[in-house]
Amino acid sequence: xxxxxxxxxLLIAAALATTTxxxxxxxxxxxxxxxxxxxxxxxxxxxxxxxKYPSVTVDNATVSGGAGTNAKAVLKTRMLGGTxxxxxxxxxxxxxxxxxxxAGRMEDLSSLFKSEGWTKAFPADVVKLISSKGGxxxxxxxxxxxxxxxxxxxxxxxxxxxxxxxxxxxxxxxATLKKKGVAAPLVVGENWTQQHLWENVMIxxxxxxxxxxxxxxKTKFTDPKVVGAFTTFGKVMDCANxxxxxxxxxxxxxxxxxxxxxxxxxxxxxxxxxxxxxKLAPGQGFGWATAPGTSKTFVMLADSFGLPxxxxxxxxxxxxxxxxxxxxxxxAFNPLKGSIAARTxxxxxxxxxxxxxxxxxxxxxxxxxxxxxGAVAPESFMSAFGAVIDQFVATRNSAGAAAAAQALAxxxxxxx
Amino acid sequence: MSKDRLWxxxxxxxxxxLIGIFVYYFIGRTVYVSLTDWGNDPAQALALDPIIRWVGxxxxxxxxxxxxxxxxxxxxxxxxxxxxxxILGCLGLGLxxxxxxxxxxxxxxxxxxxxxxxxxxxxxxxxxxWRWMLQPQGGVNQAPTLLGAPxxxxxxxxxNDSVLKFDWNTLPLITASVVGVVLLFLAVGAARExxxxxxxxxxxxxxxxxxxxxxxxxxxxxxxxxxxxxxxLAMIGIIIAAVWQMSGYTMALYLAGLRGIxxxxxxxxxxxxxxxxxMYRFVIFPLLSPITLSAMIILGHISLKIFDxxxxxxxxxxxxxxxxxxxxxxxxxxxxxxxxxxxxxxxLLILVAFxxxxxxxxxxxxxxxxP
Numbered sequence: 173x174x175x176x177x178x179x180x181x182l183l184i185a186a187a188l189a190t191t192t193x194x195x196x197x198x199x200x201x202x203x204x205x206x207x208x209x210x211x212x213x214x215x216x217x218x219x220x221x222x223x224k225y226p227s228v229t230v231d232n233a234t235v236s237g238g239a240g241t242n243a244k245a246v247l248k249t250r251m252l253g254g255t256x257x258x259x260x261x262x263x264x265x266x267x268x269x270x271x272x273x274x275a276g277r278m279e280d281l282s283s284l285f286k287s288e289g290w291t292k293a294f295p296a297d298v299v300k301l302i303s304s305k306g307g308x309x310x311x312x313x314x315x316x317x318x319x320x321x322x323x324x325x326x327x328x329x330x331x332x333x334x335x336x337x338x339x340x341x342x343x344x345x346x347a348t349l350k351k352k353g354v355a356a357p358l359v360v361g362e363n364w365t366q367q368h369l370w371e372n373v374m375i376x377x378x379x380x381x382x383x384x385x386x387x388x389x390k391t392k393f394t395d396p397k398v399v400g401a402f403t404t405f406g407k408v409m410d411c412a413n414x415x416x417x418x419x420x421x422x423x424x425x426x427x428x429x430x431x432x433x434x435x436x437x438x439x440x441x442x443x444x445x446x447x448x449x450x451k452l453a454p455g456q457g458f459g460w461a462t463a464p465g466t467s468k469t470f471v472m473l474a475d476s477f478g479l480p481x482x483x484x485x486x487x488x489x490x491x492x493x494x495x496x497x498x499x500x501x502x503x504a505f506n507p508l509k510g511s512i513a514a515r516t517x518x519x520x521x522x523x524x525x526x527x528x529x530x531x532x533x534x535x536x537x538x539x540x541x542x543x544x545x546g547a548v549a550p551e552s553f554m555s556a557f558g559a560v561i562d563q564f565v566a567t568r569n570s571a572g573a574a575a576a577a578q579a580l581a582x583x584x585x586x587x588x
Numbered sequence: 589m590s591k592d593r594l595w596x597x598x599x600x601x602x603x604x605x606l607i608g609i610f611v612y613y614f615i616g617r618t619v620y621v622s623l624t625d626w627g628n629d630p631a632q633a634l635a636l637d638p639i640i641r642w643v644g645x646x647x648x649x650x651x652x653x654x655x656x657x658x659x660x661x662x663x664x665x666x667x668x669x670x671x672x673x674x675i676l677g678c679l680g681l682g683l684x685x686x687x688x689x690x691x692x693x694x695x696x697x698x699x700x701x702x703x704x705x706x707x708x709x710x711x712x713x714x715x716x717x718w719r720w721m722l723q724p725q726g727g728v729n730q731a732p733t734l735l736g737a738p739x740x741x742x743x744x745x746x747x748n749d750s751v752l753k754f755d756w757n758t759l760p761l762i763t764a765s766v767v768g769v770v771l772l773f774l775a776v777g778a779a780r781e782x783x784x785x786x787x788x789x790x791x792x793x794x795x796x797x798x799x800x801x802x803x804x805x806x807x808x809x810x811x812x813x814x815x816x817x818x819x820x821l822a823m824i825g826i827i828i829a830a831v832w833q834m835s836g837y838t839m840a841l842y843l844a845g846l847r848g849i850x851x852x853x854x855x856x857x858x859x860x861x862x863x864x865x866x867m868y869r870f871v872i873f874p875l876l877s878p879i880t881l882s883a884m885i886i887l888g889h890i891s892l893k894i895f896d897x898x899x900x901x902x903x904x905x906x907x908x909x910x911x912x913x914x915x916x917x918x919x920x921x922x923x924x925x926x927x928x929x930x931x932x933x934x935x936l937l938i939l940v941a942f943x944x945x946x947x948x949x950x951x952x953x954x955x956x957x958x959p
Contacts, residue, residue: 241904244921244922245921248634248921248924251634271630271633271634271924274630274631275630275631275632275633275635275636276635276636277634277635277636362903362905362906363903363905363906364905414743414746415724415746416746417745417746417822417902417903417906417908418723418724418743418744418745418746419724419746550630551922551923551924552627552630552633552923552924552925555922555923556656556923559656559658559659559907562905562906562907562908563658563659563907565748566748566908572813575655576655576656579655580656583628583656584630585629585630585631
């Protein structure tokens with residue numbers, strides 16, 4: 173009699189052990205920074221995954237914090253500690269390649285791309301961005317466009333100016349607006365929005381090919397053309413508000429609506445902000461055009477998922493990646509996230525007015541990657557480049573800033 | 589060993605071992621990493637088995653004279669100004685409040701709670717609240733409109749203007765001159781006391797330093813181009829928030845000190861014909877000086893390692909209002925430059941040691957005096 177409770181406990185333990193091992197066979201941990209507004213989009217994907225693989229328990233390991241500021245630090249701890257998540261989010265391109273691929277921590281997904289036919293489904297420019305050393309390293313889920321200039325159509329009419337097509341034209345328009353009493357024709361916000369503006373001035377001045385050469389190491393930052401583009405950037409910054417570093421991108425966007433400023437260069441998440449949060453009609457409450465000098469170019473950034481070496485549930489993670497790259501997965505996710513699908517065959521009826529126009533351009537434009545959002549430069553460059561921009565805005569020393577950028581590029585191994 | 593001693597050792601051993609590993613070993617490890625090149629090559633930074641090479645003091649020379657590290661130098665200057673104004677602000681405001689409360693005003697307990705309350709918040713909360721209040725187009729800047737005046741336009745946290753600028757290249761010159769002059773004063777003091785050896789050593793050192801400053805210093809160049817640093821006006825808002833947070837604490841310290849002064853002393857001073865001002869000047873303030881010292885130590889090390897307040901108020905990428913601790917975090921965990929980050933950490937440790945070690949030495953000496 174005295175032994176029976178012990179036996180019972182043993183039985184229960186054995187039963188538990190079998191159930192947990194059964195569960196362990198179907199488990200998947202997804203690591204991302206999609207909390208808050210972006211949470212529902214991720215939930216839609218997870219729901220889809222559960223429908224396809226009902227036996228798998230999905231562990232949604234989200235670390236909140238805009239643009240992954242906190243998540244990236246947590247991820248580093250986990251990777252260095254030897255417990256990588258099964259699949260994690262990273263900005264597509266050099267942010268992943270320059271940090272984790274060069275360190276030999278990621279699995280090559282080339283075979284997956286081949287078997288799923290993704291090399292044809294995704295534009296060639298995109299596949300080039302996420303490839304290096306003969307491998308393809310992540311699956312892009314969505315695409316955002318960063319070279320968009322936002323304005324207030326009613327205000328532009330009142331001021332009697334049109335949307336400038338090139339940066340020199342922009343500087344002229346800026347002078348006209350200043351004469352009409354607009355103190356800051358252009359609105360910028362905190363440091364990263366200035367980097368965002370900088371890259372748009374660069375691409376608009378150097379052209380898409382010139383921009384690619386810069387990151388391939390074919391053109392040096394100290395090249396007279398690049399130094400000249402820095403000078404143009406300085407002139408553009410002369411049009412901007414003086415209280416920039418205290419403004420978030422949303423606060424900067426607000427000044428277009430209030431009519432305090434005429435133009436804002438921001439990614440297309442601004443469209444989501446204007447339509448969803450501010451309840452404005454696209455084309456009436458706010459207008460958009462490609463950033464000056466970039467009409468046939470689509471500057472992209474993308475969120476993507478990769479497969480770290482040593483993932484505990486590799487098979488489930490690969491199923492997850494397959495879902496992310498599928499047409500069904502991308503069309504479930506992107507309308508909710510406010511971005512467009514990276515695939516060119518997505519179902520446009522599900523998207524809003526702005527996204528439809530962006531999706532059309534996605535198919536017809538030259539695609540290049542964004543520096544400010546991790547597509548073309550590794551983390552070590554991006555993070556330190558903020559200081560270069562801040563220094564430049566304070567001193568307006570083009571040659572100095574170009575030299576500093578080149579020193580950073582050399583250190584980060586760009587073009588090697 | 590007696591049983592008591594054995595018990596003492598057994599009880600203390602775990603914490604001694606844990607502190608040994610998690611404090612001192614890791615300090616040593618950080619210093620070691622700061623002397624390597626871990627992270628300079630992105631391919632090695634996060635690799636499973638990174639190849640790490642010994643580079644000596646290269647990271648430190650990069651920080652103080654490297655072309656790319658202007659940000660760090662501005663942060664050192666910011667820290668210096670922040671520390672000075674933060675300590676002065678807290679001591680001044682804290683003493684003032686304590687003196688008022690010491691007069692037993694009505695509702696003293698309530699006031700004490702109100703003044704001490706900010707301390708119960710964390711810096712990140714304080715920072716967030718003050719960030720809202722110091723928005724360029726809101727909060728404090730809107731206050732004048734309540735009286736019908738136009739709103740103020742001061743760019744609290746985003747200003748790029750600075751005052752008291754100096755060229756970083758002249759730093760060795762300034763340091764040598766200041767230390768030389770201090771030594772000169774020490775020499776004069778020692779001479780007055782009649783301590784010959786001390787006079788001689790201090791005078792010779794002062795002469796050497798000042799001589800160096802006059803003849804060699806002007807030609808020393810840390811950087812190829814002049815680099816101006818100064819007290820950035822964007823720091824004012826952060827200093828105000830920090831003083832708001834910590835002055836209640838100095839008030840509590842001073843109030844305890846004031847209450848600890850026996851009534852007899854005050855009465856004796858009054859009998860001797862001291863007016864109020866004289867009583868404070870000659871009786872009360874001298875008795876409060878140990879409290880001032882400990883408050884300075886505590887505030888000093890808070891200000892040197894401050895991180896969260898600045899992160900919340902100015903954001904991580906605003907060089908004009910940044911501090912070394914913030915840069916250490918960004919360098920290590922965003923740029924993956926672990927060695928450079930460790931070097932910044934080591935410099936911070938040395939700065940804090942400058943504040944703490946004299947205090948600890950003083951404490952131990954005091955304890956030895958009273959066994």
